[in-house]
Amino acid sequence: MNSRSPVGKAGSLAYVSTPGRVADPEEGISLEELALAARNHGLPLEALRYDVTPPGLHYVLVHYDIPYVPPAEADMWTLTVRGRVRTPLTLDLTALRSLPSVTHRVTMECAGNGRARLTPRPVSQPWLVEAVGTADWTGVPLRRLLAEAGVEPDAVEAVFTGADHGVERGVEQDYQRSLTLADAMAADPEVLVAYEMNGAPLPPQHGHPLRLVAPGWYGMAHVKWLRDITLTDTPFAGFQQAVAYRYRRTPDEPGDPVTRIEPRALMIPPGFPDFMSRTRVVHPGPLRLSGRAWSGRAPVTKVEVSTDDGDSWELAELAPSDDGHAWSWRRWHASWTAAPGHHTLTARATDAEGTAQPLTQPWNRGGFGNNLVQRIPVICLEP
Numbered sequence: 001m002n003s004r005s006p007v008g009k010a011g012s013l014a015y016v017s018t019p020g021r022v023a024d025p026e027e028g029i030s031l032e033e034l035a036l037a038a039r040n041h042g043l044p045l046e047a048l049r050y051d052v053t054p055p056g057l058h059y060v061l062v063h064y065d066i067p068y069v070p071p072a073e074a075d076m077w078t079l080t081v082r083g084r085v086r087t088p089l090t091l092d093l094t095a096l097r098s099l100p101s102v103t104h105r106v107t108m109e110c111a112g113n114g115r116a117r118l119t120p121r122p123v124s125q126p127w128l129v130e131a132v133g134t135a136d137w138t139g140v141p142l143r144r145l146l147a148e149a150g151v152e153p154d155a156v157e158a159v160f161t162g163a164d165h166g167v168e169r170g171v172e173q174d175y176q177r178s179l180t181l182a183d184a185m186a187a188d189p190e191v192l193v194a195y196e197m198n199g200a201p202l203p204p205q206h207g208h209p210l211r212l213v214a215p216g217w218y219g220m221a222h223v224k225w226l227r228d229i230t231l232t233d234t235p236f237a238g239f240q241q242a243v244a245y246r247y248r249r250t251p252d253e254p255g256d257p258v259t260r261i262e263p264r265a266l267m268i269p270p271g272f273p274d275f276m277s278r279t280r281v282v283h284p285g286p287l288r289l290s291g292r293a294w295s296g297r298a299p300v301t302k303v304e305v306s307t308d309d310g311d312s313w314e315l316a317e318l319a320p321s322d323d324g325h326a327w328s329w330r331r332w333h334a335s336w337t338a339a340p341g342h343h344t345l346t347a348r349a350t351d352a353e354g355t356a357q358p359l360t361q362p363w364n365r366g367g368f369g370n371n372l373v374q375r376i377p378v379i380c381l382e383p
């Protein structure tokens, strides 16, 4: 594999992995992509029908190993809150559960969603469009915990550390991400330290027993297996913050950080599948096209649907916005009368900030934020 190269004596490890590799357009899927795809999984698009994604169907992305927490020890899991605070806290799960809790319905999406459709293709988890899910998360508002600890005036960021651990560019490290103090303390969207998903303890792959939930943010911000929150007086420069998750077109530029979820609409593939030809099959006549749309920047205000590969667009009907669920997807539908032949179906979301999904791919080296519209090839059979 050409993804490993020696680091010599400088590092304690005999190799470094090379993030940000871009596959040669001629190159087939690599073993590292197969290894990633074998442990992570997406949402089957037919499950877009559910308001809240059923257990096991929410997408999963883990960078390292899923930490093992013996069931009998979950209540003893401790979260520390320290750094630039007046009173450092150590809270076990029982203590966290005894604090006032809130539940937020949140649509979460991996920043790498859409990566596998890019040309050239960045070598990483090869998502098509399915790295998304919606859950009801219950926990303690982060701002309440920070207020309890007492934020020092010179604190600028909160750094979140997970219990999982791996190697990035030859250096052993924990999974860590930060939020600015303003984002961490915001009332809307309100960041949660969550211990329940859909009314039950978090499943192992979703962060058991504790995770961060940052509504509106791409997945990487929702730190799983959360064990420490440290307030710092300088911006955090860790790997997952300053090196990975940057919009870069060349390897050396610093790049803008990956933050909020770009708008996206997905259609539930109509009819039934012919996986070998990557086509959906429908019978002629009236059909209801439906799906979900979301944006982590502002509420979705418009979904347009095309049944002729983007030549013409029609407004879809959006389900009424549910005030209590501002950070979860909205249902939409449109009607179509299918006529025999080949068709390409597309849907396009626009949010309240006026940002619309692009019709050409927004390429970058990491393959982040590719919210290019979905295209569904359909064959309509003869009557």
Ligand SMILES: Nc1nc2c(c(=O)[nH]1)N[C@H]1C(S)=C(S)[C@@H](COP(=O)(O)O)O[C@H]1N2
Binding pocket: 058, 059, 060, 061, 062, 063, 064, 108, 109, 110, 111, 133, 161, 162, 163, 164, 175, 205, 206, 207, 218, 219, 220, 221, 222, 223, 224, 225
């Ligand atoms: N500790 C830790 N937190 C993590 C990750 C991780 O690898 N380790 N992956 C992040 C990424 S990139 C995503 S997209 C989301 C996925 O959350 P889910 O698996 O619950 O859908 O978790 C985030 N939180």
Ligand SMILES: [Mo]
Binding pocket: 061, 109, 110, 111, 112, 219, 220
């Ligand atoms: Mo992700």
